[in-house]
Amino acid sequence: MKQNLQHVQAMIDQYGHGNVTLVAVTKYQTLEAMNQMIALGIADVGESRVQDLLLKLPEISPERRIHFIGHLQRNKVKDIIEVVHLIHSVDSLRLAKEINRQAKRVGRVIDILIQVNIAKEEAKYGFEEEDLESVLSQVAQMENLRVQGLMMMAPLFDDPEDARCYFRKMKELFDYYANLNYNNVYMKYLSMGMTNDYKIALEEGSNMIRIGTALFR
Ligand SMILES: *Cc1c(COP(=O)(O)O)cnc(C)c1O
DSSP states (O other): OHHHHHHHHHHHHHHOOSOOEEEEEOTTSOHHHHHHHHHTTOOEEEEOOHHHHHHHGGGSOSSOEEEEOSOOOGGGHHHHTTTEEEEEEEOOHHHHHHHHHHHHHHTOOEEEEEEBOTTOOTTOOSBOGGGHHHHHHHHTTOTTEEEEEEEOOOOOOSSGGGGHHHHHHHHHHHHHHHTTOOTTEEEEEEEOOOTTTHHHHHHTTOSEEEESHHHHO
């Protein structure tokens, strides 16, 4: 695990631009593996199922920041609202409203990313890029949410080079909205890149990668 981590960190140094946050995706991992990774210094852990997260939660090392990266059902928001550090996968306005409502209830301001279905895939969640302006201006009105950036999942290609154009498009959107200066909207994190394609995502300007397989194999 330590060697895997050193390898990914070397790749970040080689391909990344500036500060990059590594989120260790622990969705298929045991609690022990998760805590080992945290002990190695990776505090950012990503889970994609509420149920799995809740099972592990009581025994996760306290030095952790929990990222929620999977599709989030509205009726589960209340279960994670007090522990989540960043929700990457806000993919509908109804979900944003529910996160805002629950955040208000517990007295938190929740950091979120807006998920973009950049390749317009049928089977993927996320907003279409054409809707982003309207979505961001509405989320900007929700007082207990703070948009910290954008998230995407690239289509799965045999050759990850084929995903480069989508990463590039995301970086253009990220820079565009960073300059619009909406209330409550800060374009701080561009969350893109998984085991298959993170080097290319980094080259194209990702500053937050979500890695499972390459760390835990
Ligand atoms: C599982 C998952 C990852 C990590 O995938 P790997 O290919 O194992 O690195 C990243 N992001 C999301 C949203 C995931 O569900």
